[in-house]
């Protein structure tokens with residue numbers, strides 16, 4: 435009998451410890467922040483990744499562009515497609531518990547490979563902001579272009595998401611008439627991807643950033659520059675300007691998130707004067723990938739190219755400052771991942 439009482443007392447003691455531990459656990463801030471992103475999402479193709487995205491329990495879902503394929507200067511068509519996207523059950527479920535932010539690319543903007551010349555850009559911006567649930571009186575409604583910054587301020591650290599607009603201000607590209615490739619880089623110094631107002635804003639956002647990580651969302655690839663499609667490399671002087679801005683601002687943990695290409699890959703470069711390598715994490719597409727991909731040069735690539743439908747997952751450890759970057763396919767398959775310490 436005495437033994438039984440001791441056992442009961444010990445059991446009660448240990449179970450109280452466990453429940454105490456659990457209750458403490460819920461008040462301890464998350465050491466690891468997860469952010470998911472992706473691009474290239476056709477309405478008429480089923481997106482099989484929404485459940486996998488939800489299962490990763492991200493703090494944020496970031497659209498990297500080509501949310502819809504409207505390809506139209508008729509904004510009522512753009513709106514109809516955004517409305518249909520909002521009714522996709524998997525996306526609706528994600529939106530219930532997850533904040534959604536992001537940018538556009540050419541197909542949701544309305545013009546394939548389009549830039550500042552697009553005549554419906556003002557109306558298209560309003561349709562995009564409606565889709566993003568931006569209030570009618572928000573300053574982003576009167577600003578030209580959809581760029582903005584999102585700040586996460588946790589007790590263990592800060593994350594800034596700098597969302598760029600690579601469409602609204604982009605000047606003419608140079609067609610490549612000598613090779614099979616679509617475009618070649620502009621002469622150095624000619625033209626702009628971001629436009630001067632956005633450049634000034636970006637420069638201020640990075641220079642004043644107190645964040646431990648600064649994720650820069652660019653619809654098109656920053657580093658990979660030899661494929662002949664759209665990329666920052668078509669404006670070589672702006673590639674250099676961005677690199678110089680990283681060095682001058684000494685912004686911590688900058689990672690570029692890109693899409694557009696219908697392939698997913700990691701690119702990395704060491705920049706003199708920057709204490710960490712710059713990674714460009716390309717994730718696309720969500721509903722259709724470059725199935726016939728037979729290879730292309732990318733001097734900055736890490737590992738292989740994933741040419742299957744996928745999304746990108748970023749796990750930021752706010753204590754160790756280690757970041758895990760994963761390409762995720764249907765059913766949570768991870769064909770490629772890298773880690774980087776900041």
Ligand SMILES: [Fe+2]
Nearest residue numbers: 474500694695
């Ligand atoms: Fe696309």
